[in-house]
Amino acid sequence: MDKRVLRERMRKKQQQIRRRQMMKKGAYVVAVILVFIFVIRGIILPVINRVGGKNTDKPAQVQAETDTNANINTGDSGTETQIEKDTNAAIRKPLKGASDLTKASQLTAGWHEDENGKWYQNVDGTYYAGGLQEIDGSTYYFGDNGYAQTGWVSVGFDDYYFNDDGTYDPSQHKTRIAFTFDDGPGEYTDQLLDCLEQNNAHATFFMLGQNVGSWESTVQRMADIGCEIGSHSWDHPNLYDLSMDSVAKQFSDTDAALEKACGQKASVARAPYGNWSDDIIATVQKPFFTWSLDSLDWSYMDVDKDYNEIMNGDLTDGSIILMHDIHEPSVQAAIKMIPELVAKGYKLMTVSELAAAKGVTLQNANYSDFWDSSLQKGIVAGYNSGSSDGSSDGTAVSDGTTSDDGSTDSSDVSDTGSSDSSDVSDGSDESSDSSSGDNSSGGDDSSGDGSSSDDSSGDNSSDDGSYDDSSGDGSDYADEDSGDGYDTGY
Helix, strand or coil: CCHHHHHHHHHHHHHHHHHHHHHHHHHHHHHHHHHHHHHHHHHHHHHHHHHHCCCCCCHHHHCCCCCCCCCECCCCCCCCEEECCCCCECEEECCCCHHHHHHHCCCCCEEEEECCEEEEECCCCCEEECEEEEECCEEEEECCCCCECCEEEEECCEEEEECCCCCECCCCCCEEEEEEEECCCCCCHHHHHHHHHHCCCCCEEEECHHHHHHHHHHHHHHHHCCCEEEECCCCCCCHHHCCHHHHHHHHHHHHHHHHHHHCCCCCEECCHHHCCCHHHHHHHCCCEECCCEECCHHHHCCHHHHHHHHHCCCCCCCCEEEEECCCHHHHHHHHHHHHHHHHCCEEEECHHHHHHHCCECCCCCEECCCCHHHHHCCCCCCECCCCCCCCCCCCCCCHHHCCCCCCCCCCCCCCCCCCHHHCCCCCCCCCCCCCCCCCCCCCCCCCCCCCCCCCCCCCCECCCCCECCCCCCCCCCCCCCCCCCCCCCC
8 A cells, every 4th residue: 555545544543533532621621610610509609608698597587578668769689778768767688599589489578477576578579677667657667687676776866665566656755864064074074975975875064165175075075976065154153243245255255165176156055053044045045954953963072972862863754954074973973873874764865855855946045844744834935735745744754654674753743843852952942932833933934934033134133232042043052151152063
């Protein structure tokens, strides 16, 4: 045979062998790829999903919660979208994975329940979690796991009560009181702020302008954690001794210092010694506040006595409590009692928050309390009976209807709206005529602002310059030992 023909045959045979080898290698590679894909999809991914919480053996949690009546933003599948209600609204959460979709198809839209609670499923299988949601005219709060919550739920600073069926009950509220602190800020104020912040509590600070510059960061922190910025004048003079121009300067200078420290002026004011009048309020142009319960901390300078004065005093719903954050015993007493009061079901608010909760629009008037008895008698300026929660019968609101532990208040409100425990502390004369019962003025205040006095000028001062507290407004804090006729504790 011709050698040329033989070489050609050998060449073709070698090509066939190489082609077969390549085909075998290709098949092997394809097989390896297929096995790799199977391992990833069939074994590795399910493990990762389970560990990462994307696939759960509790379909009830995954496939629940929604509100068909809510205004929502529809987004891409697999993303959480915020309800256009408010910052406390629940979020729409999607189902994860094909198995969840299969399980969802087995449930109808609406309410479902298991051993862990109840949830609501949307028609698309999504659910709401982590916020408030209105469904069929009732408001619910869904936890992060999608279940409707019951009992007390704190959302930011606000507290909501949800019945056993999960519906919000607006008639329920905790006993609301306002702590106020005078004469600061000072070296102990930040300790007090720590306690307030840790217990989700707010307070109002009536500050002296002369102290603000040394504690600007403290003042800023007050505002940052939700406390209220108040003015107690610049350097604590008796306002009755000043001209109205001087009164105005006392508070305008303080406002300037506060604005420099935290970017805002005082929203409320308190007169030194509690000595206010219509003219003073008109000059300052702010709501003024006295108090319903005086701790007498400036006098005791003792932690236990300060503590007992408050805890055994009249803590009626709507009370305003007076303390001082410049005294270490006062601050330590407050730090002791604040968590106890919160644990008992009290809600510690600013005076403005308390006013709003009681349906009062603050005006340029004086306020000593927001008791229901005072509101119903029409002696609280700016009270709108239609906006009040109306949950009280006008006597002392006990914690028994609203708190977790069912404890009750220690005192009732008298017919005049004054409390037994505060008669001595505010310097009032029980024998005086105080038909208004607001502890801020002895005269008949038909306008309801509590600012009228026995004389037409409203300054309660005698012709000889001495102060006469026959009106029973609680403004006479004379201290014979001080020599100036006024006790600097107020």
